[in-house]
Amino acid sequence: xxxxxxxxxxxxxxxxxxxxxxxxxxxxxxxxxxxxxxxxxxxxxxxxxxxxxxxxxxxxxxxxxxxxxxxxxxxxxxxxxxxxx
Numbered sequence: 824x825x826x827x828x829x830x831x832x833x834x835x836x837x838x839x840x841x842x843x844x845x846x847x848x849x850x851x852x853x854x855x856x857x858x859x860x861x862x863x864x865x866x867x868x869x870x871x872x873x874x875x876x877x878x879x880x881x882x883x884x885x886x887x888x889x890x891x892x893x894x895x896x897x898x899x900x901x902x903x904x905x906x907x908x
Contacts, residue, residue, distance in 0.1 A: 868905045
């Protein structure tokens, strides 16, 4: 499977995960935070990239708060580099 297809599948899997009432966000976050330090850095780059894209989304009442927060976070992330080490 190509990297592009893997990215699309993972994104859809995450969307399916959060589409269930009562999904375990804490367990998800804990699992990421217990991973290898380099993978944590790569995961943060992935999340920041997602947040930057979310800041560009045209909002409606369902996601307005998300888009506004994403814009604020994007301003902060400009100050940080997340190199692959």
